[in-house]
Amino acid sequence: MxxxxxxxxxxxxxxxxxxxxxxxxxxxxxxxxxxxxxxxxxxxxxxxxxxxxxxxxxxxxxxxxxxxxxxxxxxxxxxxxxxxxxxxxxxxxxxxxxxxxxxxxxxxxxxxxxxxxxxxxxxxxxxxxxxxxxxxxxxxxxxxxxxxxxxxxxxxxxxxxxxxxxxxxxxxxxxxxQLAALPIDEQREIVALADPRAIKAAAKKWRVADQQAKKDRRTAREADLANGQAALPEKNYGIIYADPEWRFEPYDQESGMDRAADNHYPTSDLQTLMRRDIGALAADDCILFLWATVPMLIEAICCLDAWGFASIDRDGATGFLTPDKRRSRYVSHFAWDKGRIITGYWNRGKHEVLLIATRGNPVAPAQGDQLASCFTAKSPRHSAKPDIVLDWIDEQWPNTPRIELNRRGKPRKGWDAWGNEVEIDTS
Known part of the structure; x- marks a missing residue:
């Protein structure tokens, strides 16, 4: 030939x-x-x-x-x-x-x-x-x-x-x-069915089983990690950097949970996060950096209010929500361009936001040393955040007590850390 x-x-x-x-x-x-x-x-x-x-x-x-x-x-x-x-x-x-x-x-x-x-x-x-x-x-x-x-x-x-x-x-x-995720022999068995409807049915059966396996792994991991869950430290900090385990509720529990965060790590509902006494960690003059995915923006603002970094009341006369910025307030945010397209219902998500809120009267960054409000950086792994902001915080507030919440791995030098995946050095 x-x-x-x-x-x-x-x-x-x-x-x-x-x-x-x-x-x-x-x-x-x-x-x-x-x-x-x-x-x-x-x-x-x-x-x-x-x-x-x-x-x-x-x-x-x-x-x-x-x-x-x-x-x-x-x-x-x-x-x-x-x-x-x-x-x-x-x-x-x-x-x-x-x-x-x-x-x-x-x-x-x-x-x-x-x-x-x-x-x-x-x-x-x-x-x-x-x-x-x-x-x-x-x-x-x-x-x-x-x-x-x-x-x-x-x-x-x-x-x-x-x-x-x-x-x-x-x-x-x-x-x-989807089928390419299966072992080669199983791919061949499904394709050998020849009939497109039979192939779709076999693929759906596998997808349901795969999703259940993810749920089972997540449940086992949650139980394992819960054993290492520590109480919040009894110390006050001038910088709190938080990346909460947001629980996003998809429109469709069957199909929408396939890529949900719950498959990768334990998540918490909004009430659990709001009840977490983050405000007790804050010094009188404190800055909070709070990560939030775009669909969870309102939930993040609710946490700002619950933790004492925003004061939002409903006006008795008008019924409108009204912020009181005298003691604590949202001041700005960063937008992190992940450099890749991810999922979304209303648009193809590409970024996350890092809210900045203060209580008391902490010092702002030095003029000319502010970080650009939008930055592009790749994530090293699922849900991990780039170090660019943490590096900048270290430069701007080197002497301020700092804590990172929901830290994975060992604490950064000069920081305390809290979370069920923090690696504590016991040597």
Missing amino acids: IPFHPIANLFPLIEGNAFDDLVADVGDNGLRELIVIHEGQILDGRNRYRAMVASGQMNSETGAYSSKSVLNEGFRWFGSKPEDGDDPLKWVLSKNLHRRHLSQSQRAMVAAKLVNMPHGGDRSKQHRANLHDAPEAAQMMDVSERSIKTAKKVLRDGAEELQAAVDQRTVTVSLAA
């Missing part, structure tokens, strides 16, 4: 009834269009070549070249026609997109292969199309960058049979990405 060029392999082969029809047509009418060769491989015409072999019109052992390196009948070189141009990648993309009606899932798979393909698939220096980035591939294939990320997961973790099922429209790329 003549090998297929990597560029040609970006697109799925024709299978099933469609291929049988092509075999019959080739058997009756021969080739209607020449097979195109590039770098000794088939660049265009893989299906026509297979059909010719299947119909007995061509010997699969016969190469495309004569002893004089002249192509046999039925083949031509890429570039032998002016309309070919000089870029085989663009030519193949244009030809296949014009010739085929590809589903969104098939387009996403092609785009993901483009991103993974070194130098855009062309090994010659003059044709190194820069398709390593998802935005350009997304634009060329008219798909979203998110769908490319999903397809890349299928290419990375999916069995060959699962990838083929997407190419043949048996499975959508989003469903395939």
